[in-house]
Amino acid sequence: MFKFMSKKGITFTLSAVLMMGSLVGCGAKTETKDAASATPAATAAASVKPSETPKTELSGTVTASGSSALLPLVKQAATEFMEKNPKVTVNVTAGGSGTGIKNVADGTSDIGNSDVEPAAEYKDKGLVDHQVAIAPFALIVNKDVKVDNVTKQQAADIYTGKITNWKEVGGNDAKIVLVHRPDSSGSRTLVKQIILDGKEFTKDGITQENSGAMKTAVVGQSGSIGYVDTPYIDDTVKALKIDGVAFSEENIKNGTYKLFGVEHMYTKGEATGAAKAFIDYISSKDFQGKQVRELKFLPADLLKK
Numbered sequence: 643m644f645k646f647m648s649k650k651g652i653t654f655t656l657s658a659v660l661m662m663g664s665l666v667g668c669g670a671k672t673e674t675k676d677a678a679s680a681t682p683a684a685t686a687a688a689s690v691k692p693s694e695t696p697k698t699e700l701s702g703t704v705t706a707s708g709s710s711a712l713l714p715l716v717k718q719a720a721t722e723f724m725e726k727n728p729k730v731t732v733n734v735t736a737g738g739s740g741t742g743i744k745n746v747a748d749g750t751s752d753i754g755n756s757d758v759e760p761a762a763e764y765k766d767k768g769l770v771d772h773q774v775a776i777a778p779f780a781l782i783v784n785k786d787v788k789v790d791n792v793t794k795q796q797a798a799d800i801y802t803g804k805i806t807n808w809k810e811v812g813g814n815d816a817k818i819v820l821v822h823r824p825d826s827s828g829s830r831t832l833v834k835q836i837i838l839d840g841k842e843f844t845k846d847g848i849t850q851e852n853s854g855a856m857k858t859a860v861v862g863q864s865g866s867i868g869y870v871d872t873p874y875i876d877d878t879v880k881a882l883k884i885d886g887v888a889f890s891e892e893n894i895k896n897g898t899y900k901l902f903g904v905e906h907m908y909t910k911g912e913a914t915g916a917a918k919a920f921i922d923y924i925s926s927k928d929f930q931g932k933q934v935r936e937l938k939f940l941p942a943d944l945l946k947k
Contacts, residue, residue: 701729702916708742708755709828710852711777711871712905715937716755719924722933726923730916736852739828743769746908752917757828757871757903758835768911774924775905776940777871778889779832780881782857784866789813791883794900797837800867803844808865820847821859821868829853832903833869837884871903873938891940905939 720732739756746754747767799805823830850856860868893899930941
């Protein structure tokens with residue numbers, strides 16, 4: 643019964659087999675196509691990490707006030723920082739270290755720039771210290787003064803009013819004209835601490851509001867003496883040696899030159915947002931290693947090495 647099959651039966655069987663093969667082939671081809679088309683989407687999905695969020699562009703306004711000694715450094719940093727972050731505005735003003743500390747404590751400024759540490763009245767205000775540079779200071783005189791060096795004691799006697807004529811320290815017979823900074827000045831505080839050993843300045847003389855005005859006054863007044871941080875010194879004035887030692891990085895490092903200040907940028911609480919980014923920029927290795935020195939300051943970590 644099964645041994646023989648008609649020609650018609652064979653033909654039908656072959657047709658059925660071919661049809662089944664064709665259907666299987668179509669199904670396989672469709673499945674392969676679907677798999678291939680799904681691969682790019684799956685790959686893209688796999689490349690996205692849910693935990694990653696796009697970085698937002700830095701924006702906002704930062705206000706920094708205080709030390710006029712630190713002003714050249716902060717202004718340069720602000721210019722560069724705003725170029726790199728066009729949606730941030732950094733407003734920098736002077737006014738003196740005391741003003742900067744008061745402003746940041748009161749919330750008037752985001753950053754208070756200072757040559758000195760805060761007075762005792764600010765110790766509980768939550769101020770956070772960011773040390774950004776070291777500034778050498780110098781006693782400067784009008785170029786007609788025929789003195790190149792004073793001892794620390796002579797400098798103290800000049801600024802307390804005991805010495806009033808340049809001939810008393812080896813110069814010409816000429817009156818010494820004192821140029822002061824106001825009480826809010828960090829520069830004044832440094833000179834009082836380091837040169838005067840805490841004694842009070844004489845009230846004789848004239849007072850200038852900032853370091854730039856101090857230098858201008860010394861340039862324009864015969865027989866005058868003042869004090870500025872070294873970024874303000876140029877060939878229009880003469881910087882005096884103190885105890886025979888000139889200001890220099892090496893003399894500050896070896897301890898023979900004492901008249902310098904650590905420059906601070908204070909924030910109320912930990913810095914955040916654009917203010918933090920700005921301080922981080924000034925503190926960066928690149929800015930400390932290049933711009934700080936070019937502006938005649940010294941890196942903040944100089945004495946820590």
